[in-house]
Amino acid sequence: MDSGDIRVPAGNKRIAIYSHTHPSLTSGGAEISAYNLFRGLRALGWDAILIAACDESLRDKIDLGPNEFALPVRGGIYDHFYHISSVEVRRSLVRLLQEQNVTLFNAHHFLHIGIGAFSDIVSAGIDVVFTMHEFLAICHNHGQLVTRPGQTLCHGPSPSACQRCYPEHSRQQFAVRQSQFAAALDQVSAFIAPSQFLADKMVEQGVVAARVSIIENGVPHPARPPSSRHSRDNWRFGYFGQINPFKGVGVLLDACAVLARRPDLAARIRIAIHGNFIGQPAAFIDRFNAAVEEYPFLTYLGAYDNQNVASLMAACDYVVMPSTWWENSPVVIQEALGARRPVICTGIGGMAEKIIDGETGLHFARNDPADLADRIAQAADEALLAKLQSALPTPPTPIEMAERYAAVFDQVAKTTA
Missing domain, CATH: 3.40.50.2000 (Glycogen Phosphorylase B;)
Known part of the structure; x- marks a missing residue:
């Protein structure tokens, strides 16, 4: 010891x-x-x-x-x-x-x-x-x-x-x-x-x-509150956490397939996945890698040091949490609130408790990639982002x-x- x-x-x-x-x-x-x-x-x-x-x-x-x-x-x-x-x-x-x-x-x-x-x-x-x-x-x-x-x-x-x-x-x-x-x-x-x-x-x-x-x-608060990004040439959405099916990564990949069929929208968004694979089968990893290769707007940025999560989230406009289970009080949501970034999440359980739909973020239906794609499209709006950010609570x-x-x-x- x-x-x-x-x-x-x-x-x-x-x-x-x-x-x-x-x-x-x-x-x-x-x-x-x-x-x-x-x-x-x-x-x-x-x-x-x-x-x-x-x-x-x-x-x-x-x-x-x-x-x-x-x-x-x-x-x-x-x-x-x-x-x-x-x-x-x-x-x-x-x-x-x-x-x-x-x-x-x-x-x-x-x-x-x-x-x-x-x-x-x-x-x-x-x-x-x-x-x-x-x-x-x-x-x-x-x-x-x-x-x-x-x-x-x-x-x-x-x-x-x-x-x-x-x-x-x-x-x-x-x-x-x-x-x-x-x-x-x-x-x-x-x-x-x-x-x-x-x-x-x-x-x-x-x-x-x-x-x-x-x-x-x-969660630790950033020394300085992250500022909003100024350029809206691309709307940026970030996933943070372990990469596995029950965290909803598969739902996010399927949503990318839906977004790819909307070329005007796909040209205006970027989705970045941050995290690591732990104990995942080869078939899931292969599917993940194939999606990153297929969709130009989807990027895998690898594992991250949690001490840097605030700055990584600040580089996004929204944090996406598509978990397929109830969750409890995800630390990722607390970190997103600390970074002053609204969350797009599954509207169930602890996620729905922490994020109020239309006030501090957006909900989508569990296991519904089309609905997630619709929420991503909805989120790419200056007025909505400003409204959501102004109502974000401060985590302890x-x-x-x-x-x-x-x-x-x-x-x-x-x-x-």
Whole structure:
């Protein structure tokens, strides 16, 4: 386990923020949010450390800073159905928490440590606060609440419904999974959800509403607010994030095919995709590369350093988020608001909660590339852009987010004292 210069002021409570990976390895929303919170707490004077799971094969690639630790894990022996980790990983985690005199453990995921780790941590006399970023606790399909193979939105799981999605598992197995998660979550002192939508879904599935606080994801604000672009020879639309089907990249590619049939519009737009491929099949990557080759207005600009996201978004007129699952409170949306760029997004779930159609962005119908193409055409309008930008809310900073978390941590400490 690696650490930086750890300082433990006398009498100060020590908080551990757990992330299922480190931002130096991947740039998903959960790990970025956890890291921003860690830095925000440190800026407020809280004695916080970051613990990031790291597969043993990636130990030479992780870039740890002061007060940051890597928890070695082995993905090959992790049970992704019941979410059970090895005893060795769970013991290593508890030992690290005890060595560092941690009094509260804020998990931004249970991936790699397993859901049973919550009980281990509580048994060691350490409070657990769980920040929920998706629905993996109630949905085996990557926590998306989307059915297989039909890819329709799921409004609530059950052993029978889940077994229809995954016929290789029995209803009994899903019932056991549900029971184990319920028992583990009962160990949690407080829950945090970055959106009301996510909180409501989890309360429907048994999480006690009184234990849930809504705290929006905080993002760093640019030193200077990005200015609007002056030239409108081309309207620029940017996609930011992981490149995979459930983030709606396939929908965006299909929308490009629709736009290509409108040559006057295609000549006035540019669509830039920023992100990386993680674990995608060759067929999807081939399809992606073929679209970039076919459509002159579509460009792939590769992976990006999240520290540069504000300037990259400032080079666009709009940020496009075509996800096909509910989402929660996408960090990309928060980053777009910080960069003062309206968002064109799927009008469902956490996206619809964060972006108001016609006021702070535009909605399109889920899985409907023609409707997305229509919204892109609609967006290429000076008056509309000015209207949307003037109404954009300001997202919280990491310090403002940390202040709200600190209030929850204080309440937990008082309740369990």
